[in-house]
Amino acid sequence: MQRSMAILGTKWKPIVIWVLRERKARFGQIAASIHIISRKVLTTTLQELEADGIITREEYKELPPRVEYGLTERGQALLPILRQIAQWNARYFGEELPHPEHDEDVLLNC
Amino acid sequence: MQRSMAILGTKWKPIVIWVLRERKARFGQIAASIHIISRKVLTTTLQELEADGIITREEYKELPPRVEYGLTERGQALLPILRQIAQWNARYFGEELPHPEHDEDVLLNC
Numbered sequence: 001m002q003r004s005m006a007i008l009g010t011k012w013k014p015i016v017i018w019v020l021r022e023r024k025a026r027f028g029q030i031a032a033s034i035h036i037i038s039r040k041v042l043t044t045t046l047q048e049l050e051a052d053g054i055i056t057r058e059e060y061k062e063l064p065p066r067v068e069y070g071l072t073e074r075g076q077a078l079l080p081i082l083r084q085i086a087q088w089n090a091r092y093f094g095e096e097l098p099h100p101e102h103d104e105d106v107l108l109n110c
Numbered sequence: 111m112q113r114s115m116a117i118l119g120t121k122w123k124p125i126v127i128w129v130l131r132e133r134k135a136r137f138g139q140i141a142a143s144i145h146i147i148s149r150k151v152l153t154t155t156l157q158e159l160e161a162d163g164i165i166t167r168e169e170y171k172e173l174p175p176r177v178e179y180g181l182t183e184r185g186q187a188l189l190p191i192l193r194q195i196a197q198w199n200a201r202y203f204g205e206e207l208p209h210p211e212h213d214e215d216v217l218l219n220c
Contacts, residue, residue, distance in 0.1 A: 004199040009119020053202070074202045081194050088191060089114040092163070092184045 007052055007078075012037055012045045014082050017054060017071065021079050024058075024070035054078070117162055117188075122147055122155045124192050127164060127181065131189050134168075134180035164188070 007013055012034075019025065019033045031042055046069060049055045054075040060066040071079075117123055122144075129135065129143045141152055156179060159165045164185040170176040181189075 003203055004195045005119050005121070005124065008195065009115050011115070014115065077198055077202065081191060081198060084191050084194065085114045085118065088187055092187065093113055 007049075007054060008081070008085075010045075012041060013049060013054075014078075014085075016042070016045050016049060017075055017078055018082055020055060020069060020071045020075070024068040026066065026068055030069065049075070117159075117164060118191070118195075120155075122151060123159060123164075124188075124195075126152070126155050126159060127185055127188055128192055130165060130179060130181045130185070134178040136176065136178055140179065159185070 015034055015037075016030060019030050025033070027042070027046070030046075031037060031039065034042070037045075046055065046057070050057050050069075052074075053072055056070050056072055058068050058070070060068070125144055125147075126140060129140050135143070137152070137156070140156075141147060141149065144152070147155075156165065156167070160167050160179075162184075163182055166180050166182055168178050168180070170178070
């Protein structure tokens with residue numbers, strides 16, 4: 001459980017995973033989606049998620065160079081767990097049940 | 111997510127919840143089940159779980175006095191999530207899939 005919690009049990013990793021649930025995104029897009037995370041913390045979070053095999057980091061040799069982050073299969077497999085945790089939280093801590101299309105605020109606020 | 115992770119995302123809380131999944135237990139029984147947790151840490155963990163409404167603490171006016179801990183409905187509702195996390199961990203970090211009847215070591219080791 002400790003290893004899984006080192007991934008799940010942190011403030012930002014579940015939220016970054018959730019932001020990437022439907023599409024790949026660039027650093028700036030992820031930062032804009034979460035809006036209250038510092039660039040330094042987001043950088044570290046992305047590096048740790050990549051090291052844990054939860055996300056991929058792809059560089060496109062273009063001008064200007066483009067880097068995109070996306071979920072691996074291992075990362076995708078966390079989404080149902082995150083959804084259940086958000087629903088458990090909504091049910092027992094009295095918030096509205098998160099709507100699937102809801103934005104990242106659902107996870108930020110629960 | 112932060113509130114849920116304050117419960118799920120710690121080293122000992124998921125394991126104490128798991129130990130209580132099938133039956134109420136006394137302090138000594140919980141400590142013996144987990145065997146590598148200190149009495150001080152177990153005391154704090156039980157207090158925090160009770161404050162979060164995850165477990166109940168029942169005192170029986172007997173000689174010697176008896177105290178038992180058990181899961182609330184809110185606590186019971188976490189068990190499927192813990193099971194999924196343990197299975198996710200087993201699948202992606204290459205351990206044997208935990209057997210439902212397995213003892214707490216399954217959660218300790220994943």
